[in-house]
Amino acid sequence: MKSAHLLAVALVAPLSAQDFSKMKTDQVFQQLCSGCHGQDLSGGQGGSLIDGEWKHGSSDEELMKSIKEGNEQLGMTPFKTVLDDRQIRSLVIFIREKEKQAKERGIEFPKPELGKVTKTQHEDYKIEMVVEKGLRTPWAIAFLPDGRKLVTEKQGRLRIIGADGKLVEEPVKGIPTIIDHGQGGLMEVAVHPDYEKNGWIYLGFADGTRDGGVKTITAYVRGRIKDGQWTDQEWIWKADQKFYSGVGVHFGTRLIFDKGYIYFPVGERGGWHEAQDVENAKGKIYRLHDDGRVPEDNPKFEGKTPVPGLWSYGHRNPQGLDIDPRDGSIYSTEHGPRGGDELNLIQPGHNYGWPVITYGMNYDGTPISGKTHEEGMDQPVIYWQPSIAACGLSFYRGDKFPKWKNDLFAGALAQQEIRRLRIVDKKVTEQEVILKNIGRVRDVTEAPDGYIYVLLNDPDRVIRLIPAE
Template sequence: MNRANLLTIALVAPLAAQDYSKMKTDKVFEQLCSGCHGADLSGGQGGSLVDGEWKHGSSDDELLKSIKEGNAQLGMTPFKTVLDDRQIRSLVIFIREKEKQAKEKGMEFPKPEPGKITKTQHEDYKIEMVVEKGLKNPWAIAFLPDGRKLVTEKQGRLRVIGADGKLLDEPVQGIPKIIDHGQGGLMEVAIHPDYEKNGWIYLGFADGTKEGGETKTITAYVRGRIKDGQWVDQEWIWKADPKFYTGAGVHFGTRIVFDKGYIYFPVGERGGWQEAQDVENAKGKIYRLHDDGRVPNDNPKFDGKTPVSGLWSYGHRNPQGLDIDPRDGSIYNTEHGPRGGDELNWVQPGHNYGWPVITYGMNYDGTPITGITEKEGMDQPVIYWQPSIAACGLSFYRGDKFPKWKNDLFAGALAQQEIRRLRLVDHKVTEQEVILKNIGRVRDVTDAPDGYIYVILNGPDRIIRLVPAK
């Protein structure tokens, strides 16, 4: 037996007795890696893992291989005998998070202030306050042709901002019963493209019951009209079978877009991981219907299965961003993944987006989910974010006020409190830039008919808009 093999045995033998299977990833790193790479990953006997310099390749696959196979001549322990693929994948996520955090230390991000110019790569802007006080947990905004704006509040109120810019005290009366439960409540509001002719307004919300201490909910969609401050003419667009209602308080997933007479919207998997893979289950899906709720005849078919009504795509976790590329009609969504697994997806009919069979993330508590990031028949994300940004709100810019941003995609982020500008070419991200950061959790970002970009912030709850610096 050669010296390298003897060294490998000597390194691994003491580790085999330890059970790492139930350890969180930070503890695994502390036990196995910190002695060489430092508790803060900045280096020691082994090299730094956060300086961006990699001796044996910088891709995730190359990093996985280094952890798995080791390098006996350099004293790098192979961990394939003591860690499974799930644990090794989680170590990669952990290292990427720390690498990103180290890289961002000392970096300056655009933090806009009223009256000051914020400079970005292609456009400079100022922020203007739209609503500073009076809102509680605002979620989404929609624009009426007469200059009024509608804003949803999670607790179940549909608010109106007058054409004069003032927030009305009284919410719209008579909207459907909203269940404010966990992450769900009154979420989306959207205006029909032909609103001036038909007056239709659409809502996405947590529907269900709250009786005797037991709550059962799932996301539902309706449309109606507003007349003299009252919600009237309500029609159900989509409502799940009662068997799919659940007491879980997570992953409702809600946005609405229209295109050529169709309406698209998501329903989150509500914490039911495997249900996202079942085309006969309502959860973890994106839907396409006629704008009156009828199911199109050309929706995807699935051999041997009767898909849930309106199914367009599946394998989604918690989509809270959805928009259509004005250039070619492609649909994109952003969704909350697990820790290190937030995604931007190009949504195509009948496609499976993999959750939870494949993911680039791990559980929020640091325990592994899977070692698989790719599988035949499951789509890859256009990009994924590590660390997670808590993606929420998504909008292509269609206006003329910011010509150098035309057709760029703007993605909001709750946890990272930022807006990212993405430039897409042939369904690939060619530019990514943080244009706003650290003025609140970004719940929604959308371009508006006036050509400006409106942003809903939580903590503090307010609405701002971006206007050209000139």
Template sequence: MKRLLPFLIAPVISQAADEVPDYKTMKVTEVYANLCAGCHGKDMTGGQGPSLIDGEWKHGDTDNAIFQTILKGNLDFGMTPWEGILTDKQIRSLVILIREKEKEAIANGINFPEPEVGKVVETELEKYQIEMVVNEGLEIPWAISFLPDGRKLITEKEGRLRIVGSDGKLDPKAIEGTPEVLVHGQGGLMDVAVHPDYEENGWIYLAYADGWRDKPEKKGKEGKANAITAIARGRIKGHQWVDHEEIWKADKKFYTSAGVHFGTRIVFDNGYVYFIVGERGGNMEAQDLKNPKGKIYRLFDDGSEPKDNPFYGKPGVAKGTWTYGHRNPQGMDIDPRDGSLYITEHGPRGGDELNWIRPGLNYGWPVITYGMNYNGTPLSDITEKEGMEQPVTHWTPSIATCGLAFYKGDQFPAWQNDLFVGALKQQELRRLRLKDREVTSQEVILKNIGRVRDVKTGPDGFLYVVLNDPDKVIRLAPAK
């Protein structure tokens, strides 16, 4: 047998059995520091062993190949097998950690566009300039939609629906009488969508956190929140919300105090309305068809359910259920070429996804995932399973996907039908090209000017971007 490098096996054999650390209780960073850093370096740049972040892999560069190398080791190269020492979930978490650091190292070597108002930015296929739409006066804007007369609707998380006039000025007065919103954690007033036949029917749709607060236990404290995403529609007359109708609400027994994962977007297609309800931190509730959380819904635009829905008439299944197994999708749009529905979905730490949505399918959360818990503890050791759908692509480290739009305008002909993905954490806008359900190219076209909350193709052909921190709305216009 070839001699093993002593620093690789020291953590296992240099201590008495009762002194060996319990690796199975450690977070992934602690596992790496104890078992891997001595060889590959504290920052993964290498030492007595090779770098883990230079993109070069001797025994295969897939996640599974890296997993097997950690599990089985390689005695010829002095790599200790960690089978039996670490669980499969921990090894999967190590793979995710390595991928995080590898992608961060690659990103640090890239000169991303540094856009500013008036400056020409050159991307792979087009040149653009940023034009300011709303520079001030907004507070946590969440979504934008367009009225046919040139006005724009913008939601603010705190519950206000605002109008930008056809003259480009933000009306200081919010629309009155909109649905009461429970502002709680990540929830509030979220998406707004103008019906495709607005000129005939005047309908505007809203997605928001619906619920109530219990009586506070102590004076001066807020009562416990009870909330879930709801969908409603109404019309605007003057500055007043009128003709309010509830399109979808969950049974109150499913309302929860969690402050996370409200999800949501709204899109229309040939008389149907699609929308998202996040899993509200409920994890396995996304797998339960009798629980409305973690689902995508399809209804007629008046709120009634089509009989060809995959779970129509099944006892206990929420009205309109279209797909399940979702975590926290906050981007959705329809491919103008073939009518396919796509979403972007927040993963946990790693594993953000782009998914092609088809009726009745299970998208896997939390049974399969390319991510781990935020604190570095394992979540799942598998990324695929029979009967569960694989993403079109996924991102590790997490970019915090938010907002999704196919480009349908004529101002940027080289971007026609490309997919634009917003990112909160990475503060960027990505352009993806899809061909035969695969991402054939991907580039960052905008970065570090704010958290991208929403992206839409405007009726003028410009690409509109809603930002948080700072709270602004900009648009990308062809370079002059």
């Protein structure tokens, strides 16, 4: 057993003579902590930090206090005079990452293979190949009533999988101009719930221009497909030109329908603090009527004129969005920084904190914020350390997997996995990795036939999960 207070230091020079402000977190750990806890955190004089055994409390708050205040009786030096709250918070994230990575080393995750049964906690399944070749960076999938499927390719093509399961060679012609830039391109496709009556199909993509340098932001349109041609296009949401940006990150993008409304995110495009400005288009989730009109009962902000359609703000890069079929609650997954991916319960007018509060740090190991809580800012339902690169989100509504009914399935790019989440009273009561290491999971969604479809990148494929029986 060990104590969270045993983060002692072996120093070759007085603390006051050293400058830690420019160091990355792993460098700070090596300088201040590795002498007692080992370079790999596995222990020494101060004990292991990765075995999950904590004698005097293991919460983040207790760990931060130990690093900050020290413990004279245990020989623990207080670091509050040389590290600020941001650096101390980053040390906690670093320790948590290493702790969870150590725990996972001995775990065998389900890696399904064609023709073989994959066993999970509640259901067993097999995978079937839907499209093995011919797609390039598939991003989203949607289903037409006649059995055809629509798949977006990031580079700017809308593809059709025929009712016979074969990929149509020619992409849909005449779709909007797509700017394939950084993380952006042609991303979302969604089919209107009343498609058989109105034929509407919605696209979310990087809109913009390359004239005089790339300028883009996420936009949404709807249109119809007739004889392989995109027609009848209408703009649903398009930002003011002043919000277009040349950076290549954080476009967000998904779209869901609910009772005549649509909900969709727009990422903060690397403009961190713009996510906190309700008059700025970036870092928001929107609600509109399905024809693009702004509902009169959308949130109001005293003294502010919010960007039209704004529903919630303080978001970084949401790429998962769905509605709980039991109570209509909206959930979103968003890419955080390193160690800060989140599942959020989306509520009107609420602020989700980015970048004022976060459970992550920069990818290079430098700090972002020392705060994880702030009055008036919502906490995530859960967050992931290490980050999973959350992408794609779907509640299971079908009958093919009855023991998964109403569970939430979250895809992950970096961790190449699908996580099944059981939500009870808006809290996650179970979390299980049901698929691992067969590709980067870009989208996971339930289909009308009750099977679960998965879009993979590297390699670019479409598979589906079917019951083992």
